[in-house]
Amino acid sequence: MATETLAPASRRPIFDLLRRDRRAQLALPLLVLLALAAAARPLMSQRMRTTDTDQLLAGPSAQHLLGTDELGRDVLARIISGALVTVEVATITVGVALIVGTALGLLAGYRGGWLDAVIMRISDGLLAFPLLVLALTVVAALGPGLRNALIAIAVVTTPRFARVVRGDVLSLRTREWVSAAHIVGVSQVAIMRRHLLPHLAGTLLVFAALQVSTAIMAEAALSFLGLSVQPPQPSWGAMVASGTDHLSASWSLSVFPGLAILFTVAAFNLLADALRDALDAHRPQLTPPR
Template sequence: MNSETRTSTTDPSSPSKTGREIVVSELRYNPLTLVGVLLVTGIATVAIVGPLVTPYDPTAQNLANRLQSPSPIHPLGTDRLGRDVLTRLVYGARVSLGIALAVTTIRVVVGTGVGLLAGYVGGWVDELLMRLVDVQLAFPGLVLALVVAGILGPSLRNVMLALAVVGWATYARVVRATVLSVAEREYVEAAKLAGTPTSRIARRHLLPNVLGTVIVLATLNLGTVVLATAGLSFIGLGAQPPAPEWGTMIAGGRDYLRSAWWIVNAPGVAIVLTVLGFNLLGDGLRDVLDPRQRSQLEEI
């Protein structure tokens, strides 16, 4: 009896709890979620506030100060062109998070729309859309993004379009599977028989059931997009010098790994912390919003 009581009080998905109590319970139940919240909040704060308070220009060169080691004046040192690494890191956070949000938003809108349409309409529409999804998923995402970015040409805008094009299919597949399950429930059938418009059924009955899973996938995707953007910029397909972007910072400092280690390590650590934060936050949101989807999401 006591063990059952303890289980019910620590279960973050208990239906008797309010939204705030569920979140507080999850943070107590899984401290790693709190770490993710703190990391994401801290990086977002740096991206928003940092450029407003830094005294340096992220692109201004000062060869007299090149390759200076970390000091009170330059806490993370300077690069090969005398630019303050901390300032470029802060501006790079704004670029990386901005692209991650834009790409993920496009993926969510397109993928959710395709999944809702395929799952609810069915028939030849479902077959056609799912075959398109299968074709897209048949190619490794990063390889396909490389091809698209290479065709469009090197720029951050083209990288954003390339990553958006290759990432929507996962949302479509997950949303369709959920819609197929929900569409067979009695209240949806009753709404159809009552002549409720399709758009209203999708908005009131289908979309709320897929929202939790989509939010979790989107949160996990944010970290993936940050990593992919940095990788494409590192090989020259993304941000172009002198733009302050984490991938280009690593590329610019790879020839100075021994003599000026801070040039590469600073953006490298920033990427690791950002991806880690989004992954931990996504895991926590999965437990809060829909614990039953844990095994399904781990298979994707």
């Protein structure tokens, strides 16, 4: 009778695989640049508020590398300052959704029964609405502002993590090593924390990178509508919205913040793809015997 055997996984370290991956080579420098821009926010606080009344809606020049806005403020300084908002969205909203969604998914998948039904029906109800529509509803209820926008994005992202985790746990909980741990008296909390959660780390890492892109676009859309960051604090979405009123006079006012959003989202997507392939290379694959 034919049986399946485990093919050996790659012995090359994950970091080495990422270093050789062209997608990671493109993504990581962009993400490092984003982190540096966010860290430079205090250095740009004065420059982003300084107005040059002699150069309103000016194009790129030696004095203002990316031009100025309708108030004469330096666009580059405001883009660098707005990077902090993007980093906050990436870390806070996805971090909260990752923690809460993973806990809910573990409970739903491992415990099952009525708890699984309640958690999944609530998740299904939230997932039935488009992310941006639900985020707009939450922000409309809480009021405009960055904090409320972060809450809204975290709320609508959490069910996505819960459903992904639950699906993996349903397949993992029937494995022999989980049954053995249960038989010898290991508590359910310990089984979920020590035996199930480590097997979910790779999936969660890739999925989190993808959800960061979604969260950044959601915050940019809320800022574009004036429901997230409020003036005078800059954000890329609000800068794009402001520039649409002056496209005929200064194309750079909307284009450069839009490119910042585009490159950041693309970087996280590329990183997620590279991480997925690197992690898959370390997983044993079932192959039929020869």
